[in-house]
Amino acid sequence: MVALACAAFAAVPSADAKTFRWANAGDVSSMDPYSRNETFLLTFNSNIYDPLVRRNKDLALEPALAVKWGQVDKTTWFFDLRQGVKFSDGTPFTADDVVFSLKRAMGPGSNMTGYFVSVADVKKVNDHRIEVVTKYPDPLLAEKWAALGMMSKAWAEKNNAVNSADMTKNEENFATRNAMGTGAFILKERKAGERTVLVPNPNWWDKPVHNLTEVIFTPVANPATRVAAIKAGDIDMMYEVPPADTETLKRDANVKVLEGPETRVVFLGFDTERNELLESNVKGKNPFKDKRVREAFHRSIDVDAIKRTVMRGQSFPTNLMVAPGINGYVKELDKRPALLKAEEAKKLLADAGYPNGFEVGMDCPNDRYVNDEKICQAVVAMLARAGIKVNLLAQTRSKYFAKILRKGNYAPGDTSFFMLGWSPASTYDVHNVFEQLIQTPSAQTKKGLFNAGGYSNPAIDKLSDAMEQEIDKAKRDEMIRQATKLYVDDYAYIPLHQQAVVWAARKNIELVQLADNSFPLRFVNVK
Amino acid sequence: MLVFILRRLLQSIAVLLAVGIVAFSLFRYVGDPINAMVGQDTSMEEREELREKLGLNDPAPFQFLRFIGNAVQGKFGLSYRTSEPVGRMILERMPATLELSFCAAVFAILVGIPMGVYSGLYPRHWTSRLLQAVSLVGISLPTFLIGILLILVFAVWLRLLPSFGRGETVDLGWWTTNFLTVKGLEALILPSITLGLFQLTLIMRLVRSEMLEVMRTDYIKFARARGLTNRAINFGHALKNTLVPVITVAGLQLGAIIAFAIVTETVFAWPGMGLLFIQSVQFADVPVMAAYLLLIGLLFVLINLVVDLLYFAVDPRLRGQGGAARVGGH
Numbered sequence: 001m002v003a004l005a006c007a008a009f010a011a012v013p014s015a016d017a018k019t020f021r022w023a024n025a026g027d028v029s030s031m032d033p034y035s036r037n038e039t040f041l042l043t044f045n046s047n048i049y050d051p052l053v054r055r056n057k058d059l060a061l062e063p064a065l066a067v068k069w070g071q072v073d074k075t076t077w078f079f080d081l082r083q084g085v086k087f088s089d090g091t092p093f094t095a096d097d098v099v100f101s102l103k104r105a106m107g108p109g110s111n112m113t114g115y116f117v118s119v120a121d122v123k124k125v126n127d128h129r130i131e132v133v134t135k136y137p138d139p140l141l142a143e144k145w146a147a148l149g150m151m152s153k154a155w156a157e158k159n160n161a162v163n164s165a166d167m168t169k170n171e172e173n174f175a176t177r178n179a180m181g182t183g184a185f186i187l188k189e190r191k192a193g194e195r196t197v198l199v200p201n202p203n204w205w206d207k208p209v210h211n212l213t214e215v216i217f218t219p220v221a222n223p224a225t226r227v228a229a230i231k232a233g234d235i236d237m238m239y240e241v242p243p244a245d246t247e248t249l250k251r252d253a254n255v256k257v258l259e260g261p262e263t264r265v266v267f268l269g270f271d272t273e274r275n276e277l278l279e280s281n282v283k284g285k286n287p288f289k290d291k292r293v294r295e296a297f298h299r300s301i302d303v304d305a306i307k308r309t310v311m312r313g314q315s316f317p318t319n320l321m322v323a324p325g326i327n328g329y330v331k332e333l334d335k336r337p338a339l340l341k342a343e344e345a346k347k348l349l350a351d352a353g354y355p356n357g358f359e360v361g362m363d364c365p366n367d368r369y370v371n372d373e374k375i376c377q378a379v380v381a382m383l384a385r386a387g388i389k390v391n392l393l394a395q396t397r398s399k400y401f402a403k404i405l406r407k408g409n410y411a412p413g414d415t416s417f418f419m420l421g422w423s424p425a426s427t428y429d430v431h432n433v434f435e436q437l438i439q440t441p442s443a444q445t446k447k448g449l450f451n452a453g454g455y456s457n458p459a460i461d462k463l464s465d466a467m468e469q470e471i472d473k474a475k476r477d478e479m480i481r482q483a484t485k486l487y488v489d490d491y492a493y494i495p496l497h498q499q500a501v502v503w504a505a506r507k508n509i510e511l512v513q514l515a516d517n518s519f520p521l522r523f524v525n526v527k
Numbered sequence: 528m529l530v531f532i533l534r535r536l537l538q539s540i541a542v543l544l545a546v547g548i549v550a551f552s553l554f555r556y557v558g559d560p561i562n563a564m565v566g567q568d569t570s571m572e573e574r575e576e577l578r579e580k581l582g583l584n585d586p587a588p589f590q591f592l593r594f595i596g597n598a599v600q601g602k603f604g605l606s607y608r609t610s611e612p613v614g615r616m617i618l619e620r621m622p623a624t625l626e627l628s629f630c631a632a633v634f635a636i637l638v639g640i641p642m643g644v645y646s647g648l649y650p651r652h653w654t655s656r657l658l659q660a661v662s663l664v665g666i667s668l669p670t671f672l673i674g675i676l677l678i679l680v681f682a683v684w685l686r687l688l689p690s691f692g693r694g695e696t697v698d699l700g701w702w703t704t705n706f707l708t709v710k711g712l713e714a715l716i717l718p719s720i721t722l723g724l725f726q727l728t729l730i731m732r733l734v735r736s737e738m739l740e741v742m743r744t745d746y747i748k749f750a751r752a753r754g755l756t757n758r759a760i761n762f763g764h765a766l767k768n769t770l771v772p773v774i775t776v777a778g779l780q781l782g783a784i785i786a787f788a789i790v791t792e793t794v795f796a797w798p799g800m801g802l803l804f805i806q807s808v809q810f811a812d813v814p815v816m817a818a819y820l821l822l823i824g825l826l827f828v829l830i831n832l833v834v835d836l837l838y839f840a841v842d843p844r845l846r847g848q849g850g851a852a853r854v855g856g857h
Binding site for chain 1: 556557558559560562563564565566567568569570571573574575578605608609610611612616619620623675678679682683686689690691692693793794795796798802803805806809810811
């Protein structure tokens with residue numbers, strides 16, 4: 001009865017306009033939900049385009065355009081679609097739209113093909129059910145597709161946007177600047193790089209939790225300007241607060257700061273692939289192939305000191321390559337081994353054959369992760385105490401990634417010791433981390449694309465391949481535990497921390513901060 | 528006159544080609560756009576395919592020729608970052624930059640010239656000394672800092688003006704303007720001052736030193752001896768003769784204003800071409816960067832041309848030469 005009254009009350013439109021203005025460092029690069037597999041684009045467009053299944057406040061799956069989903073057999077998934085849903089132009093949403101959308105996302109110009117590696121076919125069973133046939137058992141299909149918005153077949157056909165815009169052709173696409181979905185909001189105005197305006201969708205199938213009447217998004221690249229704008233009240237919310245400004249904002253009575261750990265883990269990696277390092281004074285052998293050297297490095301780096309000094313408290317030190325909240329995080333293994341004193345580290349290095357330490361190059365971005373360059377500088381100083389001379393090269397991301405990442409045909413990148421950050425944002429499952437970062441890189445298996453240092457451990461490879469197709473959850477969890485223990489004990493990488501997601505909002509704004517750094521407007525309330 | 532313009536045009540093409548070559552050879556060092564273009568789950572094959580299709584594997588001179596060939600036809604391709612046509616992206620951002628630059632230039636001239644005249648006429652007066660001191664600040668503080676300070680004072684503390692953005696604009700079809708709404712005009716004030724301040728001090732100091740020089744010349748002394756009013760001497764004779772170098776500098780600086788609006792646009796999140804350029808650099812979005820640099824090159828060439836023509840209009844001595852007497856139009 002109370003619920004009914006509340007529902008009735010909620011249905012009455014509020015008389016006063018609730019405009020929500022917010023800013024981010026960069027703009028959404030496109031309105032086409034398949035044009036970039038990038039967190040900000042996906043989360044922004046998810047306000048307009050609903051997925052089949054979506055994530056709730058705890059990042060767990062919940063029904064959206066599909067009310068029920070699961071596996072018919074080992075290699076067939078089904079999705080039962082919600083009935084009575086309409087696109088914001090009034091056309092009904094059916095299985096044809098889903099099949100169309102999935103095929104568009106698999107097709108030319110799309111940047112989402114990574115979500116379809118296991119998919120053999122997508123077919124319509126009836127107007128409210130589709131089935132997906134996979135090449136092998138894929139327990140993560142629904143998890144992967146939570147990022148995938150559903151488009152209207154009729155709209156795309158009418159506007160000549162059947163395929164995503166192909167960057168290599170001199171043609172644009174209607175869907176790049178226009179949007180039409182079933183989502184909580186409708187795109188009202190799009191001025192790329194300037195402002196993007198959304199209004200609520202009055203015919204949304206879900207009951208709005210938000211009370212917004214208009215949303216104005218503006219990209220503001222300069223952090224100082226963003227901070228000033230929120231202090232001045234020109235915007236209601238901003239994200240990516242620079243660590244240096246957090247304290248100032250916290251002192252402002254009209255502003256609140258939200259901090260939480262991000263799912264991304266920032267870590268350091270070694271070249272364990274080459275027989276001689278590219279940038280080192282050690283000739284004829286690769287010191288990083290020796291576990292004792294990796295251990296000396298790992299246990300010389302004081303992540304708590306980095307948290308205190310460089311990160312100003314805004315980091316969450318870890319010993320794993322995945323964060324809590326990601327499926328496959330093994331809590332009991334997330335314990336960093338004790339720090340070594342300088343003599344102990346030197347002894348370990350001496351045992352490995354480097355009594356006087358050695359010299360090695362290090363690659364680091366300076367505009368990709370929070371305080372990336374400063375973290376690397378701290379690492380350099382910490383390793384110096386163990387007798388390691390690190391020559392740091394910090395540079396802008398496009399240069400940096402071009403240098404360290406694997407080249408065509410999976411050839412190793414040009415790095416000896418590097419920093420990288422990773423969030424398994426596509427699946428929220430640890431397998432993605434094993435597959436991309438820890439499995440042996442190979443053009444045949446197509447694994448290990450981001451395993452820049454070429455770490456290789458056949459036992460982990462085997463476990464990872466097995467967990468990819470294991471549907472039995474208990475068995476799968478055990479595989480994950482084993483594989484995690486293997487890379488931890490082997491000092492395969494040096495996980496540093498999860499950086500904090502730091503947002504700021506005016507006091508009168510209620511919102512939900514998610515650990516994957518996505519920001520769904522459907523949880524926002526203006527008081 | 529015609530010969531002059533034709534010669535100038537030929538020179539301009541050479542200059543633009545040079546800009547293109549320099550820009551293009553620089554782009555080889557901005558890094559790899561592919562990683563910014565694709566997601567982390569994109570396979571190696573797809574990356575390679577994209578690289579091949581975009582022609583990034585071709586030798587640099589070949590890429591350059593292709594770029595110039597397309598540019599001549601007005602084709603700049605699609606942005607790597609947004610998949611939108613580069614030409615349209617730049618055209619859409621142009622009004623914002625041009626309006627801002629125009630306001631900054633007007634501000635610099637309207638305030639800078641009187642300040643220069645005043646401190647040139649009364650060099651020993653304390654107000655002149657004060658103006659001199661203030662102008663030193665204008666020259667030595669970086670634009671970035673000036674912008675942030677203005678935002679702090681006028682947007683955060685006083686809440687008088689918006690802290691960023693263009694405010695409200697009116698869409699005239701092919702042009703969006705700030706001039707037709709109050710909010711649009713308010714939004715122009717702080718960035719215009721920020722962008723114009725350096726030019727203002729430059730103009731002021733230039734006018735001042737020219738004024739000082741002219742006031743010492745004989746014809747001013749004779750004018751005084753003839754009993755002309757101060758007003759006639761100061762503005763009719765002295766100021767007019769200081770204007771030639773001022774026009775040159777102001778003209779050339781207009782190009783600089785437009786080109787260096789980058790910093791101001793970044794500080795104020797002003798959605799102009801400069802901001803677009805900065806965003807493109809971060810993503811190694813070569814098509815946008817190349818088109819922007821060519822455009823700025825073109826702009827400088829045009830401005831130089833106009834400045835040269837203005838000389839004819841202002842300085843009668845030039846009109847005497849080369850038989851171009853009728854250019855001035857009187």
